[in-house]
Amino acid sequence: MPGPEDRHSLFAITAPGLEPLAQAELRALGIDAVVEPGGVAWTGGLDDLYAANLHLRTASRVTVLAAGFRARTFFELERHARKVPWERWIPRGGAVRLRVTSKKSKLYHEGAIAQRVLEAIEHRVGPLAGSGVVDDEEGGEDAGDAQLFIVRFVRDACTIRADASGALLHLRGYRQALARAPLRETLAAAMLLGSGWKGESPLLDPMCGSGTIPIEAALIARHIAPGLANPEREPRRYAFAAWPEFDAARWSAIVARARGEIRPAAGIRILGSDRDEGAIEAATANAARAGVSEDVDLSVRAVSAIDPPPGPGSVVINPPYGVRVGERDPLRNLYAALGRTLRARCPGWTLALLSPDRGLEGQVGIPLDEALRTSNGGIPVRLVAGRVPGEPTGDA
Ligand SMILES: C[S@@+](CC[C@H](N)C(=O)[O-])C[C@H]1O[C@@H](n2cnc3c(N)ncnc32)[C@H](O)[C@@H]1O
Missing domain, CATH: 3.30.2130.30 (VC0802-like)
Structure with a gap:
């Protein structure tokens, strides 16, 4: 046995x-x-x-x-x-x-x-x-x-x-309200961790959609295990819990230890915004379900209207891709406008962007290096990161 x-x-x-x-x-x-x-x-x-x-x-x-x-x-x-x-x-x-x-x-x-x-x-x-x-x-x-x-x-x-997992681990349980083209929670976490962000400086996602990046950031900053991403801090279901040899006492001890590691507050500003009102409604509901409402600051605004807190911090973004014909020109303009806004408002910050192609990312006008290569919904993408030129304007 x-x-x-x-x-x-x-x-x-x-x-x-x-x-x-x-x-x-x-x-x-x-x-x-x-x-x-x-x-x-x-x-x-x-x-x-x-x-x-x-x-x-x-x-x-x-x-x-x-x-x-x-x-x-x-x-x-x-x-x-x-x-x-x-x-x-x-x-x-x-x-x-x-x-x-x-x-x-x-x-x-x-x-x-x-x-x-x-x-x-x-x-x-x-x-x-x-x-x-x-x-x-x-x-x-x-x-x-x-x-x-x-x-x-x-x-x-x-x-x-x-x-041993059952449902895929990106299904943390909090994301029931979806905006368009949501990012898997695992990829959002990978963008944050792969960008070098450690949960200790301000974080801004100005195209946050259903809020996946700011919510995952709040979980990281508060040391909340992804399996406890709900207000009750109850573990989600795992396949191993149904195995005949499941050791409930061991599991309870691991869950208790993880609960003990949770910090009462993020201690940093985590901001998400999107120009789409429905997306921010979804993000707000998702943050509440993850038990991190107090840790994220979500607002309806266009990228051009962002108001970053004192930095430097990190801007982590999953911008629209536009794979359909006719979407290229508006997207080029959007990426260029994003770059202009960041150079003006976030000098000295780190920018990490999930990029579908080098042409679009070049429009941002900020030198970006590849941090990782993966795929998102079957589309090959790269996480690229770099420093927004200029001197930071405040203390985090
Ligand atoms: C690929 S989606 C982001 C998905 C998000 N990461 C999630 O997990 O749900 C891109 C988002 O950019 C937003 N967006 C596009 N242009 C924008 C602009 N000029 N200002 C603010 N948001 C914009 C869209 O409304 C959309 O929600």
């Missing part, structure tokens, strides 16, 4: 490009992980598994290795799959969903692999309440309570990972 001190092979999945940020976040939790394509890997116990789920701001999921073996025939796959201790992750009468990929392997038919794995699971744990196969790269945003297993074949080597 597995014990609570068992070591597990753990892997936190991230969007491409965010791996080093997740690694740095784990290091802050006292965990040494190595960067691999698509995530970070380390060996740890249940404490690590629980803490990573509760605290990681930039990861999409945390998974635990259930099995690793080689199989070139369905017979071999069945033989190994029947030996996997599925009962550790599937409660009696539970439901399961599988995400199967196969590359450069004899067994390449993903549907047939899924069918054999499902048969092996039922052979071992008895009838399931439900089962399904998901195509989505990330295993589906939120498929209710069905336990997700990620089955990967690469050159005949099969790894099976049990998802």
Whole structure:
């Protein structure tokens, strides 16, 4: 029978490009992980598994290795799959969903692999309440309570990972009101952490939409774990809480420690604005749901009307992209106007911008270097950052 001190092979999945940020976040939790394509890997116990789920701001999921073996025939796959201790992750009468990929392997038919794995699971744990196969790269945003297993074949080597998170970790729970083109919470956190902002100087997002960047900034500044982003500071739901070996006492201790780390106030100004009134209504409702209303200052205004607090601080922005024909010229003007306003009102501040292309970012007229490359809603983007020229005008 597995014990609570068992070591597990753990892997936190991230969007491409965010791996080093997740690694740095784990290091802050006292965990040494190595960067691999698509995530970070380390060996740890249940404490690590629980803490990573509760605290990681930039990861999409945390998974635990259930099995690793080689199989070139369905017979071999069945033989190994029947030996996997599925009962550790599937409660009696539970439901399961599988995400199967196969590359450069004899067994390449993903549907047939899924069918054999499902048969092996039922052979071992008895009838399931439900089962399904998901195509989505990330295993589906939120498929209710069905336990997700990620089955990967690469050159005949099969790894099976049990998802410990459940709904994707960017679904913190606070963002129910959406404005146009909202940013994933994980990417907003990555922009803040990747820009070098440490939660200790003023922060301004003058195109804040539904408020994701200022809300994530408030969570960082107050040391609120993303899994506690609600007024009650109750943890969101995680898949591991339904596992038969779930250790409620350990989990409660980790949650209690995280609650103890929360600062009563941000101690810095965090501002978000947008010219769209509906966006600011959404941002205000989202900030309340995250339990950070007191920490963010949200207002309806155009970029040209921003009124930054004494700085220097950081301006972190996810401007409109405009992928449709006919949107280029107005967007070029918008980026140029943004640059003019920042040079006039925020000299000496740091600017970090999620950029869809170099042409538009060049319009800003402020030297910007690439801090990271990732994708947003399938569009390749770069986080670029630099210093707004000029001498700062006040003390933060
Ligand atoms: C890509 S969205 C930002 C999404 C936001 N990060 C979120 O998570 O919801 C860009 C935002 O810029 C705003 N915007 C566009 N032009 C603006 C301007 N001149 N002044 C202020 N806001 C503007 C839009 O209303 C929109 O909400």
